[in-house]
Structure formats: structure tokens, C-alpha cells
Amino acid sequence: MIQVEQTPNPNSLKFLSQKILSKVGTEEFRKSNLNNIKIPFIKELLNFSGVELVLISDNFLTVKKEQNASWDSLKPMIISQLNDYFEKSGDPILTDNKIEKKSDDDETISKIKDVLDTKIRPAVARDGGDIKFKSFENGVVKVELQGACSGCPSSIMTLKQGVQNLLKHYVKEVNSVEAI
Numbered sequence: 001m002i003q004v005e006q007t008p009n010p011n012s013l014k015f016l017s018q019k020i021l022s023k024v025g026t027e028e029f030r031k032s033n034l035n036n037i038k039i040p041f042i043k044e045l046l047n048f049s050g051v052e053l054v055l056i057s058d059n060f061l062t063v064k065k066e067q068n069a070s071w072d073s074l075k076p077m078i079i080s081q082l083n084d085y086f087e088k089s090g091d092p093i094l095t096d097n098k099i100e101k102k103s104d105d106d107e108t109i110s111k112i113k114d115v116l117d118t119k120i121r122p123a124v125a126r127d128g129g130d131i132k133f134k135s136f137e138n139g140v141v142k143v144e145l146q147g148a149c150s151g152c153p154s155s156i157m158t159l160k161q162g163v164q165n166l167l168k169h170y171v172k173e174v175n176s177v178e179a180i
Contacts, residue, residue, distance in 0.1 A: 002079045007128035009155075011052075012064040012148035013071060014128030015078060019059075019086055022094035026057040026121075026130040028146040041085050041093050050074055055130060055147030056094055062128035062147040109136050111171045116143070119170070120163055124149060131163065139175030141167055155179070 005014040029037055030053050031046045045054050050069025055062040063078055065071065085093065113133050124131050129149030134142040143163070149155045156179070164177040 002082050004075060004079070005128070007062065007148035007152075009064070009128075009148040009150075009152035011067060011151070012062055012128055013075065013078075014148065015061045015063065015082060017059055017061070017082065017086075019090070020092045021061055022056045022058055023092045024094050024096065026055065026125070026146070027094055028053065028055045028130065028150075039093065041081070045078065045081060048074060048077055051078075053147070053150060055128070057125060057130065057147075060125070060128065064148065064150065108171060108173045109133075112136055112141055112167060112174065115167055115170045116163075119166055123162075124158075134180055136174075139173060141174055141177045142180050143177060145179050 001018055003016040005016060007014050029039075029042045029046060031051065034043065034046050037043050037046070042054055042056075045051055045063065050066050051063055051074065052066050053064040055064075061078075061082065063074070065074055116131060116133055120131055127148055129145060129147035129152070131149065132144045132146060134144055136142070143159075145152075145155050145159070149158070159177055159179055164174075167174040167177055
């Protein structure tokens with residue numbers, strides 16, 4: 001059974017599944033990188049006319065559509081694609097972790113990542129998105145907003161009022177947060 005939820009971004013919908021979609025955390029796939037994507041399910045979704053981006057997390061999938069595309073036609077196609085996939089295979093869509101963990105993170109970066117993982121990422125996931133740590137230098141944390149958060153009108157306010165305030169509170173070395 002697939003449930004569909006609105007996100008704060010009118011061009012993104014969140015598709016919730018009772019089955020595990022990813023065993024490796026959250027990954028984002030863009031139509032602009034279609035030639036580099038090896039996962040057939042993702043390629044098929046991105047080949048739908050009007051689909052711009054797909055974000056897969058543990059138990060949900062967020063699809064971002066192009067401005068002129070209609071959810072009336074895309075939503076049933078996406079639900080059908082998910083149902084067909086799980087009828088043929090009970091396996092998660094993402095199973096191989098291609099991201100290598102760095103073991104040389106310093107203490108400040110470890111604290112930043114911990115706050116992002118425990119306090120911020122769950123809230124962002126509820127809205128169909130994700131936030132990825134990119135760098136920390138001279139008091140500035142750089143993050144990448146993904147899924148429904150990518151291009152969302154309220155994402156800058158969320159970033160400055162929510163993410164930045166939380167990080168500054170828990171990690172004294174943080175002065176500001178920027179999206180890349």
C-alpha cells in the first residue's frame with residue numbers, strides 16, 4: 001500500500017511505503033544524471049515526462065516534478081511503478097552503499113554530523129527531503145538540500161531559522177549555514 005503526502009514544495013510529493021525502499025540511507029537522483037544511473041527502477045521513474053528528481057529513503061520516495069507537469073497524470077504512474085516493482089521483487093530498491101565513510105573527521109565535524117542526523121534529518125524527511133553535510137570551514141557549515149527541499153520556497157527560511165540555529169546551539173564553533 002502506497003500512501004501519498006504533500007510536501008511544503010508544491011512540485012514535490014512524498015510516496016510512503018510499508019516496505020523498505022533503501023537499506024543504505026537516503027540517495028538523490030536527478031534526470032540530468034540519467035546516463036550515470038545504473039538502477040533500472042530509478043531510470044524508469046526519471047524517464048517519465050515531467051519527473052525531474054527522485055529521492056529514496058528508508059521507507060519513502062520523494063518525486064520532484066517539473067513546473068509545468070501535472071500530478072494528476074504523474075501520481076498514478078509513480079504509484080503503479082512502485083507497486084509493480086514490489087510485485088516482482090520484495091527487495092529494497094537501494095541495497096549497495098556506494099558512499100564511503102570518512103574516518104578522519106575531526107571532533108567538530110562529528111558533532112555537526114550528529115546534530116544533522118539526530119535533530120534535523122528526521123524533520124526534513126517528514127517533508128520528503130534530506131540534508132547532506134558537505135563541508136565545515138571557518139565557522140561555516142555547507143549543506144546540500146535534497147528531495148522536496150531542493151528548490152522549495154521555504155527552504156532558505158528553514159535553513160537559516162531552523163538548521164543554523166540548532167547547529168549554533170549544539171556546536172559552538174558554527175557561525176552560519178549555507179546551502180550549496
